[in-house]
Amino acid sequence: MSDSLSKLEKRTAYTLVLPAVLLVFAIVLFPIFANVWISFKDIELKDIRIPEPRAKKIVKSISEKQSELKIVYKLRNSSLIQEIRNVQFQDKFPKDISPINLDPRCNFQSKKVICNFGNWEAKYRENFEINIKHNNGEKIDKKIIKSQKPILSGKADNPLLTTNFTLENFKKVFYENNFVELLLTTFYFTFFGTVGAIIFGILAAQLVNQNIQGRTYMRGILLFPYVGPVVALAYTWTLLLDPNSGTLNALLVNFNIIETPINLLGQKYITMSILGFEFKLRLALTTVIFFEIWRYFPLAFLFILARLQAIPQTLYEAADVDGASPIQKFIHITLPQITAIISILFMIRFIWNFNKFEDIFLLTGGASGTRTLPINVYQQGFAVSDIGMGSAVSIVIVMLLLSFMVIYFRLIGKRANEV
Amino acid sequence: MKFKSLSIFLIISSFFLSCILSIWKIMSTLQGLSFTNLNITPVFIIGILLSLVFVLIGNKLSHLVKIFSLSLIFSILYFYLNETSPYWYIFGVFLITLFFTNKLKKYSIQSLKEDFISEKIIFDFITLFGIVFFAFVILFPFYIMLVTSFKTQIALLVNPLDFSLDFTKSLSELFKSYFVIFETYNFGRYILISSAVSIGTVIVTLLFAIPAAYAVARLNFFGKNFLSTSILIIYMFPAIVLVIPLYTVFSQLGLRNSIFGLLIVYTATTLPVAIYMLQGYFKSIPKEIEDAGIMDGQNWFGIILKIIIPLSLPAIASVALYVFMIAWNEFLFSLMFLDSPKSFTLSRAIQYLSGDAETPRQYLMAGSVIVTVPVLLIFIYFEKYLVSGLTAGSVKE
Numbered sequence: 057m058s059d060s061l062s063k064l065e066k067r068t069a070y071t072l073v074l075p076a077v078l079l080v081f082a083i084v085l086f087p088i089f090a091n092v093w094i095s096f097k098d099i100e101l102k103d104i105r106i107p108e109p110r111a112k113k114i115v116k117s118i119s120e121k122q123s124e125l126k127i128v129y130k131l132r133n134s135s136l137i138q139e140i141r142n143v144q145f146q147d148k149f150p151k152d153i154s155p156i157n158l159d160p161r162c163n164f165q166s167k168k169v170i171c172n173f174g175n176w177e178a179k180y181r182e183n184f185e186i187n188i189k190h191n192n193g194e195k196i197d198k199k200i201i202k203s204q205k206p207i208l209s210g211k212a213d214n215p216l217l218t219t220n221f222t223l224e225n226f227k228k229v230f231y232e233n234n235f236v237e238l239l240l241t242t243f244y245f246t247f248f249g250t251v252g253a254i255i256f257g258i259l260a261a262q263l264v265n266q267n268i269q270g271r272t273y274m275r276g277i278l279l280f281p282y283v284g285p286v287v288a289l290a291y292t293w294t295l296l297l298d299p300n301s302g303t304l305n306a307l308l309v310n311f312n313i314i315e316t317p318i319n320l321l322g323q324k325y326i327t328m329s330i331l332g333f334e335f336k337l338r339l340a341l342t343t344v345i346f347f348e349i350w351r352y353f354p355l356a357f358l359f360i361l362a363r364l365q366a367i368p369q370t371l372y373e374a375a376d377v378d379g380a381s382p383i384q385k386f387i388h389i390t391l392p393q394i395t396a397i398i399s400i401l402f403m404i405r406f407i408w409n410f411n412k413f414e415d416i417f418l419l420t421g422g423a424s425g426t427r428t429l430p431i432n433v434y435q436q437g438f439a440v441s442d443i444g445m446g447s448a449v450s451i452v453i454v455m456l457l458l459s460f461m462v463i464y465f466r467l468i469g470k471r472a473n474e475v
Numbered sequence: 476m477k478f479k480s481l482s483i484f485l486i487i488s489s490f491f492l493s494c495i496l497s498i499w500k501i502m503s504t505l506q507g508l509s510f511t512n513l514n515i516t517p518v519f520i521i522g523i524l525l526s527l528v529f530v531l532i533g534n535k536l537s538h539l540v541k542i543f544s545l546s547l548i549f550s551i552l553y554f555y556l557n558e559t560s561p562y563w564y565i566f567g568v569f570l571i572t573l574f575f576t577n578k579l580k581k582y583s584i585q586s587l588k589e590d591f592i593s594e595k596i597i598f599d600f601i602t603l604f605g606i607v608f609f610a611f612v613i614l615f616p617f618y619i620m621l622v623t624s625f626k627t628q629i630a631l632l633v634n635p636l637d638f639s640l641d642f643t644k645s646l647s648e649l650f651k652s653y654f655v656i657f658e659t660y661n662f663g664r665y666i667l668i669s670s671a672v673s674i675g676t677v678i679v680t681l682l683f684a685i686p687a688a689y690a691v692a693r694l695n696f697f698g699k700n701f702l703s704t705s706i707l708i709i710y711m712f713p714a715i716v717l718v719i720p721l722y723t724v725f726s727q728l729g730l731r732n733s734i735f736g737l738l739i740v741y742t743a744t745t746l747p748v749a750i751y752m753l754q755g756y757f758k759s760i761p762k763e764i765e766d767a768g769i770m771d772g773q774n775w776f777g778i779i780l781k782i783i784i785p786l787s788l789p790a791i792a793s794v795a796l797y798v799f800m801i802a803w804n805e806f807l808f809s810l811m812f813l814d815s816p817k818s819f820t821l822s823r824a825i826q827y828l829s830g831d832a833e834t835p836r837q838y839l840m841a842g843s844v845i846v847t848v849p850v851l852l853i854f855i856y857f858e859k860y861l862v863s864g865l866t867a868g869s870v871k872e
Contacts, residue, residue: 062695068775069696072686076746077702079683083721083743084709090720104723216723263605274606276858280613283854283861285804287822288843291829292620295836303619306635307501311513350612358862381591382598404711411713414806418826430715437719438811450716461711 088454094447096221101441107135107212109143109176111184115202124156124189125196129206131173133180140180143210145171150200152191159184176210225448233432233449242428244338245345245416246409252349253405254398257356262390264357265364275361282354290418293347297321324425340424344416348409356401363397364390403464407457429453481530483593484582487600489522492575494604496553498611499571503564505622507637510560517556525549529576533583546572578603617847624652624841631836652841660828660838661816662845669821669846672734673802676741677795680749683742684794688753689779693765703754710747714807717744722811732818737809741802748801749794756790757783793860800850800861821846 112130129147133140145162147169149155155164162171169186190196229235260278264271281289296304297320305317318326318339326339367390375385413430416422422431429449437446497513504510525545532541550569554560586592622638623631630637640649647654656662690696691703721740722731730736760783768778784791809823819827825842828834854861 065694066696069690069694069699072690072694072775073696073702076683076687076750079739079743080709080746083740084712084717084747087717087720087724088712090724091716094720094723104726106727214727216727259605260609263602263609266602268602268606274610275862276855277610277613279854279858279862280617280851283800283804283850284617285806285822285843285846285850287806287825288620288847289616291825291839291843292616295623295840296616296619301632301635303505303635307504310504310511310636312511379590382594407711408713411715413713413715417810418806430713433715433718437722443719443723446719450719453713454716457711457713461708 091447091450091454094216094444095225095451096223097216097218097444098220098222098224099215099444101438101443103135103137103215104443105134106214107133107138107140107178107210109140109145109173109208109210110134111145111206111208113147113202113206115198117198118187121193122195122198123193124187125198125201127186127188127201129184129186131180131182131184131208133176133178135178135212137178138212138215139178140176140210140212143173143176143208145169145173145184145206145208147186147206148204149188152194153188153196154191156187156189158186162186222444225442225444228445229448229452238427238429238432241338241341241425242410245341245348245412245426245428246406248345249348249352249409249412250402250405252345253353254356254401256349256353257360257401258394258398260353260357261360261364262386264361278357279354281351286351286414287418289351290347290415294321294419297343321420322424338425340420341426344419344426347419348412348415351415352405352409356405359397359401360394363394367393399467403460403467407460407464410457410460411453429456477588480587480592480596484530484587484596485523485526487596488526488575488579489519491600491604492522492525492572493518495571495575495607496568498607499567503560503567504636505638507634507639508560508564514557518553521549521552521556525572525576526579529579530582530584530587538580542573542576545576620840620843620847624837624844625649626837627651628835628837652835652837653845656828656838656841656845660824660842662821662824662842665819665821665824666845668734668818669803672737672741672820673799675734675738676745676802677798679738679742680745680798681791681795684746684749684753685784685791686779687746688750688757689775689783691750692754692757693762706747706751710751714744718807718811721808725812731812732815734818736812737820740808740812741805745798745801749798752794752797753787753790756787760786789860792857793863796853796857796861800853803846803850 110132114128114130116126116128118124118126129145131145149167149169151167153167155169158164158169159171161173162169164170171184188196188201264274264278268274296302299305299317299319299322302317304320305314308314309317320343321340323339325336327334328337329335371389372385375389380388411430412428413434416426416428416431417434420426422428422435427435429452433446433449433453435446436442436449493515496518497515500510500513529541529545536544546569549572550565553568554565582596589595619638622640625640626638642649691699725731725736730739764786765778765782768782773781804822805820806822806826809820810826813819813823816824816827821842825839825846828842829839
């Protein structure tokens with residue numbers, strides 16, 4: 057009895073879970089594996105369409121009476137690299153109309169012209185003509201002829217499914233792509249973006265956690281950058297930071313803080329001198345990191361605040377009795393209570409910053425030293441249109457991510473459930 | 476000891492006052508006032524004097540009289556020390572000083588003798604400063620976005636600091652950018668598409684997520700643990716690595732440039748989050764209520780429909796809002812999949828608009844305002860649900 061019940065339970069569970077699992081599998085997991093396949097192929101953006109035979113129909117008059125017409129079909133293979141085998145052509149005509157001097161590849165029966173064009177190599181083009189006449193010598197309506205579209209069919213390989221593989225893409229990723237620079241930029245961006253967001257998150261949470269008026273409003277306002285659409289925010293920042301008429305530069309020049317506007321998003325390096333030491337700062341990258349911090353510290357803030365509000369007040373009261381200073385209270389009570397959430401936040405934000413695409417893309421497009429791995433996927437895949445190469449970079453990202461996750465679950469995975 | 480805490484008090488408080496007054500000056504500059512100097516030093520010095528006088532007076536005057544008279548004197552001094560400025564600006568200075576002196580209320584010569592008073596002063600003013608700082612840094616870009624959409628390109632090129640709005644103009648003149656983007660750039664259509672995609676995503680996600688979350692929360696089946704851990708891992712995976720394979724497959728299936736294609740992708744990427752958030756809530760519903768339903772002869776469909784859903788409406792609402800915001804704000808997939816203006820979402824349309832260097836910036840900002848306002852309104856109105864959803868899901872942007 058209970059056996060059949062648990063069987064029913066299992067069957068029910070699978071029916072409930074399966075649709076969601078299948079969808080996620082098709083859209084999220086399958087592409088990750090498909091990347092592996094594509095990354096070993098030499099394939100470009102223009103190759104991904106399955107080759108098709110195409111025809112454009114043009115109707116011309118050849119006599120005054122218009123009882124005879126000439127039809128030109130501009131035939132072509134849509135692919136520049138692949139052949140199409142066994143191309144079949146078919147076009148229908150109204151009754152009482154028949155072709156004259158039909159091409160030997162074709163035959164005419166029951167109002168249809170059917171042709172067998174054989175194989176078309178890549179880039180194949182042909183102007184194929186059919187002359188038609190009206191059997192009773194009446195005028196043929198050009199529009200009716202024109203409105204009938206020819207049907208073409210043929211067999212071609214799906215370029216994604218062929219089995220010729222190459223290691224070229226990975227060679228290019230590691231040797232011809234400034235790989236070290238790319239990796240360093242990505243880590244620089246990820247690390248400082250994460251740390252900055254967490255530091256500002258702690259500060260903001262500490263502020264809002266105090267007894268001040270309007271703290272609920274403050275919490276709402278602090279979350280604005282996080283909930284706003286990235287497109288709108290990124291363009292607002294580009295406008296603000298614009299060197300020619302951006303508000304920030306105009307303000308700084310107006311108050312004589314700087315002499316000439318600084319191109320904060322378009323300049324790769326800026327030379328700074330502190331205490332006599334000159335060093336170069338990655339300017340555009342730093343600006344992008346600040347945007348990143350601005351946009352994502354609210355998340356850290358929210359989590360830390362939730363944790364802070366759960367700390368029992370009695371701890372602080374006891375500390376007051378012992379005569380602890382505010383700094384001591386922060387170091388000895390608050391910090392130990394939030395280290396767990398901070399380590400989780402660090403890992404989560406680290407992984408997401410590592411994958412960040414939109415923010416950098418919208419601010420700089422990856423120019424002036426802000427090219428990170430995700431930006432590189434886009435550049436290779438869609439700007440250079442080398443899909444194989446783009447996939448290879450994706451694979452590198454996935455591999456790095458998997459190793460982060462292993463570290464994450466080793467170090468703090470168990471604690472993740474406690475928070 | 477007393478001297479040390481007094482000087483810290485004077486410096487910190489005056490520094491705070493100078494900061495707010497500088498922000499006020501910057502904001503006024505953006506209203507077209509031509510200031511060229513922040514004058515921090517003189518403001519700082521009279522700020523120190525103000526705090527000193529405040530502490531010295533102590534309780535000799537009633538608090539209200541004290542703050543009013545001190546603020547008045549400060550504003551007059553400020554007026555003479557600074558460049559010529561209109562009266563509304565000085566009135567602002569007066570209000571700020573009033574606010575500031577009111578905050579000084581708890582300090583007196585006696586209180587400066589307390590334990591750790593220097594640290595407390597620093598903490599107090601850092602808190603105040605922090606709130607002003609965060610509010611300014613966060614709201615400033617939103618402010619610029621809004622006011623730019625009401626200006627014209629020429630006016631901004633002539634004086635990039637003048638964001639003052641000319642209310643003598645007619646309303647249609649003021650909202651010109653909005654009319655233009657609706658009429659010339661078809662934003663009405665994009666709003667419809669964005670809404671359709673987002674609402675569609677919410678509905679489809681809930682249809683898939685509620686049963687799955689129920690199974691994960693309640694039923695025993697082989698692979699359940701594996702499923703719940705893989706949910707966690709899947710939403711760590713970035714959209715950018717899905718883009719190339721999805722692009723190729725969608726191209727071959729003809730799903731690019733279609734709202735349907737976008738809907739599938741959004742649903743699949745938000746499903747793990749939705750399931751994770753919902754199953755947590757379902758687990759908290761007492762099992763006895765369901766047992767009663769089973770007794771009545773309900774099957775799982777009836778239980779979900781008649782017991783689970785009505786009991787977890789707040790959680791479902793927060794998931795729905797959350798998914799809506801993700802779908803509404805999404806940019807990467809709409810950039811990759813949509814290249815015909817017929818099927819643009821709002822985000823993609825704004826990006827397309829910015830691709831043309833000739834597009835005046837006020838149009839871009841008007842578009843940005845249009846895409847931002849709905850999310851912010853939803854967020855403000857449903858903040859409670861969303862915040863609980865965000866922290867419960869702990870996830871995804």
